[in-house]
Amino acid sequence: MAEHASPASAVPVSIVVAVPAARRPSRLGRLLEREHILAGVLLAPALVILTLFIAYPFVLGIWLAISDKVVGRPGAFVGLHNFRVNLNDAIFLRAFQNTFVYTFIATFFKLLLGMLAALLLNHHFRFKRIVRASMLLPWIVPTVLSTLAWQWMFDATFSVFNWMLMNVGLISSRILWLGDGTMAMGCLIAVNVWRGMPFFAITLLAGLQTVNPDLHEAAEIDGANAWQRFWRVTLPLIKPIMLVVVLFSMIATFADFQLIYVLTRGGPYSSTHVFGTYAYEIAMRAAKLGQGASISLSLFPFLLAVIVFQLWYIRRSD
Amino acid sequence: MAVRYGSPLKRAFTFHIPLALMVGATLFPFYWMVVTSIRPDVELYNVKMNPFFTLHPTFKHFEDLFELTYFLRWAWNTLFIAIVSTAISLFCGLLAGYALARLQFRWAPPLGTMIFITYLVPPTLLFIPLGDVVKAFGIGDTPWAVILTYPTFLIPFCTWLLMGYFKTIPREIEECARIDGASRIQAMVRISFPLAVPGILSAGIFAFTLSWNEFLYALVFLSSPQQKTIPIGVFTELVRGDVFYWGPLMAGALLGSIPVALVYSFFVEHYVTALTGAVKG
Known part of the structure; x- marks a missing residue:
């Protein structure tokens, strides 16, 4: 002013x-x-930390990705060598594919079930607050700890699911839940959906609560059934928040590390690696920092695409 | 938007049963943690026994957890790290959020965009070079390695949330204080900050749970057993090669989940505000 x-x-x-x-x-x-001087002072602490621990490591990460650095020895410039190695590495290509499969299937089910849960929670019923609060639990507790519980439930010998299925008589021999790549990927997606669904449910519920009930009544008077009312009235109104939630979740799922690392460690036989776990494997366990950095940098193009889309979308709706 | 239903039977099928299934699926793993943590080993590793309950509950797994591992130390580390990194992030986020929402200066729009971009940068992208940075600062394998790196995802979040919050506080309140003789800083600290307390609380609760739960940075930057946080300690110290000590593992998982669940249950509304505010562009 x-x-x-x-x-x-x-x-x-x-x-x-x-x-x-x-x-x-x-x-x-x-x-x-003076406002611009005050602004500089107020922003300084945040900018110092973000520059030191995001901007600088990001640049350093690009340097590592084009170097042959291993632990304990300075690296030399090798150009795009690491990326060429990745493209000829069957495990990397599998991880690449897994990352997309994991992200898209899990996000789809999180949206579907999250929407369903939000619609259910949008009713008035007894104990609603408690139900809503407990539904967020998978999202609140440390993912590592809940994933350990899932790992125990998927145990090769003592799986509770096997116990139930065998006692009901549906199966006669144990299912090895984490025994092969496809099955293990299915389990990973299931656990991810379990963990991430509450986030969708609660944010979509917040969206639903902004929908004016009069619109529904008007549609009902005009003869729309429940499905039509959802599809033609509710959905268009909550589309903006839905889109944002999906994008946020996609970024988090795409860059996931802990759930996969804990449940399968990328196994069996490196069949369930994603970018995050494979980068960790190469950089931390095989000590090839440069190669590992090139794998985690492979996340970046996708991430950038989502960020650009999201910024464009925010600008447009402003 | 309450939807009305016809017969009770229809309501059972379209509402009660799906809701019950959903709540059951949500809570089952937690039930499993509890049951496993109190069943004795002879029952845990016996496929013939019904695994859903026990007639001989025991605290042996909890005793093992405390005796064989540094669990209490991990709990203290986790708490200390979560509180300090949350405090740092709230401080930075409060000031930055205020500046971006209230002050008029040329760099406000690009800086706002930059903070938003850093908000979306996942730890997976940066953990390898960040490991070098942490080592260069000489803070590897100390709590400061994570206390200073957690703010990389907490500050953008806090700034984003508080920026939105400050925008909802009418500018006129501050202008009145200015007319009454308050300086720019006094108006900010004495008028706007107190009004932002609910927003600060929301951001703080959310940031606390995020740092309590963090895994990748803690796994990479903390290596000695005494320095670990609960998620890392339980995961790395109770699994030896292929041997999983399921009893103590589930006891640790349960005890590690309770504090965040408690904090959350006291501040559900604030948490939900933060969660929904976090995604509103």
């Missing part, structure tokens, strides 16, 4: 007299009256 730019005009003399606390401001105080 221009009228506050000069301290002399900012505080009328009469009020300076009336309020003893507002003494003639110090030099520093006068500087901080």
Whole structure:
């Protein structure tokens, strides 16, 4: 605000007299009256931390990805060598494919079940607050710890699912839930959906609560059935929030590490690696930092595409 | 938008049964943690026995957990790290959020966009070079390795949330204070910050749970057993090669989940506000 730019005009003399606390401001105080200087001061702590621990590591990561650095020895520039190695590496290509399969299938089911849960929670019923609160639990507790419980439930010998299925008589021999790549990927997706669905449910519920009930009544009077009312009235109205939730979730799922690392460690036979777990495997366990950095940097194009889309979408809706 | 239903039977099929299934599926793994943590080993590793309950509950797994591992130390580490990194992030996020929402300066729009972009950068992208940075600062394998790196995802989140919150507080309140003789800073600290307390609380609760639950940075930056956090400690110290100590594992998983679940249950509404506010562009 221009009228506050000069301290002399900012505080009328009469009020300076009336309020003893507002003494003639110090030099520093006068500087901080200027909005752009104050803004610089207020933003400095955040910018210092983000520059040191995001911007700098990002640049360093690009350097590592084009170097042959291994633990304990400085790296030399090798150009795109690491990326060429990746493209000839069957495990990397499998991880690439897994990342997309995992992201798209899991996001689809999270949206579907999350929407269903949100529609259910949007009713009035007894214990609604408790039900809503407990539904968020998978999202709240440390993913590693809940995933360990799932790993125990998928145990080769003592799986509770096998116990139930055998006692009901549906199967006669144990299912090895994490025994082969396809099955294990299915389990990973199931656990991811279990963990991520509440986020969809609660944010979509917030969206549903902004829908004006009059619109539904009007549609009902015009003869629309429940499905039509959902499809033609509710969905278009909550589409913006739905889109944002899907994008957020896709980024998180695409970059997932912990759930997969805990449940399968990328196994069996490296068949369930995603970018995150394979980068960890190469960089931390095989000590090839440069190669590992090139794998985790492979996330970036997809990430950038989603971010650009999201920024474009926000601008448009503003 | 309450939808009305016809007969009770129809309501059971379209509402009660799906809801019950959903709640059951949501809570089952937690039930499983509890049951496993109190069943004795002879029952745990016997496929003939019904695994859903036990007639001989025991606290042996909890005793093992405390005796064989540094669990209490991990709990303290996790708490300390979560509180300090949340405090740092709230401080930075509060100031930055205020500046971006309230002050007029040329760099506000590009800086806002930049913070939003950093908000979306996942740890998976940065953990390898960040490991080098942490080592260069000489803080590897100390709590500061994660206390200083968690803010990379907490600050953007706090800034984003508080920026949105400050935009809902009418500018006129501050202008009145200015007319009454308050300086720019006084108006900010004495008028706007107190009004933003609910937003600060929401951001704080959310940030606390995020840092309590973090895994990748802690796994990479903390290596000695005494320095670990609960998620890392339980995962790395109770699995030896192919041997999983399921009893103590589930006991640890349960005890590691309870504190965040408690914090969350006291502040559900604030948490939900943060969750929904986090995604609103």
